[in-house]
Amino acid sequence: MYKILATAALALALAACGGQDKANQQAGGAAPPASGVSISGAGATFPAPVYARWATDYRTQTGVSVNYQPIGSGGGIRQIKAGTVDFGGTDKPLQQAELSEAQLSQFPAVLGGVVPVLNLPGVQPGQLRLTGAQLADIFRGEIKSWRDPRLAPAAPGVTLPNLPITVVHRSDGSGTTFLFTSYLAAKSQPWASQVGANDAVEWPAGLGGKGNDGVAALVKQTAGSIGYVEYTYARENNMAHAQLQAHDGAFVNPEPATFAAAAEGADWTKAPGFYLLLLDQPGANAWPITGATFVLVSKVKDQAKTAEVLKFFDWTLANGDAAAAELGYVPLPAALKDLVRKAWASELPGAAPKAAAASPAAPQG
Numbered sequence: 001m002y003k004i005l006a007t008a009a010l011a012l013a014l015a016a017c018g019g020q021d022k023a024n025q026q027a028g029g030a031a032p033p034a035s036g037v038s039i040s041g042a043g044a045t046f047p048a049p050v051y052a053r054w055a056t057d058y059r060t061q062t063g064v065s066v067n068y069q070p071i072g073s074g075g076g077i078r079q080i081k082a083g084t085v086d087f088g089g090t091d092k093p094l095q096q097a098e099l100s101e102a103q104l105s106q107f108p109a110v111l112g113g114v115v116p117v118l119n120l121p122g123v124q125p126g127q128l129r130l131t132g133a134q135l136a137d138i139f140r141g142e143i144k145s146w147r148d149p150r151l152a153p154a155a156p157g158v159t160l161p162n163l164p165i166t167v168v169h170r171s172d173g174s175g176t177t178f179l180f181t182s183y184l185a186a187k188s189q190p191w192a193s194q195v196g197a198n199d200a201v202e203w204p205a206g207l208g209g210k211g212n213d214g215v216a217a218l219v220k221q222t223a224g225s226i227g228y229v230e231y232t233y234a235r236e237n238n239m240a241h242a243q244l245q246a247h248d249g250a251f252v253n254p255e256p257a258t259f260a261a262a263a264e265g266a267d268w269t270k271a272p273g274f275y276l277l278l279l280d281q282p283g284a285n286a287w288p289i290t291g292a293t294f295v296l297v298s299k300v301k302d303q304a305k306t307a308e309v310l311k312f313f314d315w316t317l318a319n320g321d322a323a324a325a326e327l328g329y330v331p332l333p334a335a336l337k338d339l340v341r342k343a344w345a346s347e348l349p350g351a352a353p354k355a356a357a358a359s360p361a362a363p364q365g
């Protein structure tokens with residue numbers, strides 16, 4: 001069990017079952033207020049680490065338990081539509097028509113990046129440089145060996161190992177997969193016509209792992225493998241990554257600064273239901289597989305619980321930036337936070353927080 005999963009699981013368990021009370025008492029601190037209120041969510045594994053941190057901190061301050069199950073974006077969408085959770089999490093935003101049909105409201109929570117991760121003996125992080133087309137050919141199974149001449153320009157000065165390429169992909173319905181395959185479809189016509197872009201696709205090659213953690217585990221144990229995970233999982237598991245060619249031509253590393261660069265030009269005011277993808281954005285330093293993770297809540301079911309969900313995310317907008325940045329995410333810009341709160345007031349007037357806290361400036365890094 002890797003560090004990131006252990007941390008996330010522990011934090012969620014503490015938030016859900018009250019273990020934080022005991023931890024605080026053992027540390028000599030005051031127990032959190034006992035509200036008895038709990039809210040449930042399920043969905044994307046992409047934001048699970050930051051949701052876990054926020055849930056623990058929020059319970060410490062308010063006594064409200066937030067129990068989030070990282071089952072994948074597809075599962076989160078299904079569960080919020082079925083009304084079995086109070087909020088769903090997805091990295092694949094829903095179009096306005098689908099939101100309207102399901103009577104759902106959608107808003108972004110935090111920004112991050114999807115990263116190609118490697119297990120190549122002798123190759124250090126960032127030494128392999130890939131274009132979108134090369135990455136697509138690898139995941140199509142067209143390039144089968146790390147010694148393929150087509151990859152020679154991708155590793156200047158580095159001898160790639162004489163190993164077959166093992167592709168590792170998600171086996172579950174995943175917003176991370178949606179972002180990854182949407183990028184590949186944009187950069188490769190063969191990928192677009194043969195595989196396409198969705199949260200679940202018919203993979204031409206490779207092994208499937210459940211969740212970001214499952215992909216990370218398979219890559220770590222398989223020499224010659226390449227997969228894709230959300231940045232925090234790559235960082236916390238000390239995984240080697242590939243650089244990718246940005247829209248403007250330079251090869252860039254995945255890090256919060258390059259995720260933020262990709263989001264700089266985004267115009268969320270022209271995105272109904274906050275449907276906006278941050279893929280292959282202009283800018284010399286923009287990471288090409290950047291995206292937001294989204295929260296889904298019902299406009300009609302159990303508005304008392306929806307109100308508690310919005311209180312939690314209102315608290316994260318005001319107080320969660322430092323934790324998000326520490327974990328490698330990019331907090332929402334202040335202007336986007338304001339748009340989110342305005343959307344709550346418009347779409348969920350009976351549940352929106354009455355007096356939202358002022359949005360502090362997002363930390364850089």
